[in-house]
Amino acid sequence: MAEQKVVKTFRIMRYNPDTDTQPSFKDYQLECSPMERVLTALNRIKWEQDGSVSYRRSCGHAVCGSCGMTIQGASRLACKTLVKDIDGDVIIVEPLKGFPVVKDLVVDMEHFFHKYRAIIPFFHSESPKPVKERLQSPEEQVHIDDPAKCILCGCCTSSCPSYWKNDDYLGPAALLKAWRFVADSRDESAAERLSAVNGENGLWRCHLIFNCMEACPKEIDIPAALSKLKRAVIWGGPR
Numbered sequence: 001m002a003e004q005k006v007v008k009t010f011r012i013m014r015y016n017p018d019t020d021t022q023p024s025f026k027d028y029q030l031e032c033s034p035m036e037r038v039l040t041a042l043n044r045i046k047w048e049q050d051g052s053v054s055y056r057r058s059c060g061h062a063v064c065g066s067c068g069m070t071i072q073g074a075s076r077l078a079c080k081t082l083v084k085d086i087d088g089d090v091i092i093v094e095p096l097k098g099f100p101v102v103k104d105l106v107v108d109m110e111h112f113f114h115k116y117r118a119i120i121p122f123f124h125s126e127s128p129k130p131v132k133e134r135l136q137s138p139e140e141q142v143h144i145d146d147p148a149k150c151i152l153c154g155c156c157t158s159s160c161p162s163y164w165k166n167d168d169y170l171g172p173a174a175l176l177k178a179w180r181f182v183a184d185s186r187d188e189s190a191a192e193r194l195s196a197v198n199g200e201n202g203l204w205r206c207h208l209i210f211n212c213m214e215a216c217p218k219e220i221d222i223p224a225a226l227s228k229l230k231r232a233v234i235w236g237g238p239r
């Protein structure tokens with residue numbers, strides 16, 4: 001049996017800082033399959049109706065983290081959101097909340113990555129290099145399995161009320177990455193990272209509202225990781 005198509009209106013926020021004084025919405029009608037991804041619909045709008053619509057994407061498979069945007073009010077990956085997942089005939093597409101807009105759905109991620117860099121987001125050890133790789137037991141590795149899934153899409157930080165109130169807050173993505181290395185049995189920079197997250201705009205701005213977890217396309221339990229990070233700050237290291 002032929003698949004039933006649906007006609008949807010994609011209401012896309014448009015903003016060109018060179019010509020517009022403020023953002024506005026523009027509607028595009030599209031016949032699409034319920035199983036079509038919002039990213040595919042955006043591609044078709046760009047290629048078939050209006051080449052000036054701007055957004056980021058690369059992998060198309062929830063790996064690169066490029067296509068984070070606000071779809072029907074929630075931060076999501078366009079490549080992981082199906083048309084059938086959105087109720088109603090109108091699908092509203094906006095840039096990630098709380099990030100400066102460069103053009104249309106493209107946001108400036110520099111402030112996000114500035115905070116990411118502040119937590120020292122790379123492995124560090126002064127111990128002599130082993131002949132092969134630095135080993136971990138399965139019991140040690142289980143602590144980093146979940147946080148290591150992060151693709152830095154920004155959906156969590158963009159949906160965090162503490163971040164909306166204060167964009168100097170490190171935010172869940174950077175804090176999660178801090179925990180990923182603090183919890184790594186091979187890493188030796190936990191003290192520096194715990195100090196970096198313990199500042200005025202750090203970890204204690206998280207009030208466990210859980211928006212970040214709902215937004216995360218990788219279903220990472222961010223509040224649990226941040227709670228463990230809080231305990232590590234108090235105890236002076238992970239336990």
Ligand code: SF4
Nearest residue numbers: 160206207209210212
């Ligand atoms: S749990 Fe913390 S980091 Fe996550 S949305 Fe709430 S305040 Fe933000």
Ligand code: SF4
Nearest residue numbers: 150151153154156216
């Ligand atoms: S924790 Fe999840 S929502 Fe946040 S940046 Fe990583 S993958 Fe995206």
Ligand code: FES
Nearest residue numbers: 058060065067079
């Ligand atoms: S295009 Fe790579 S995550 Fe969506």
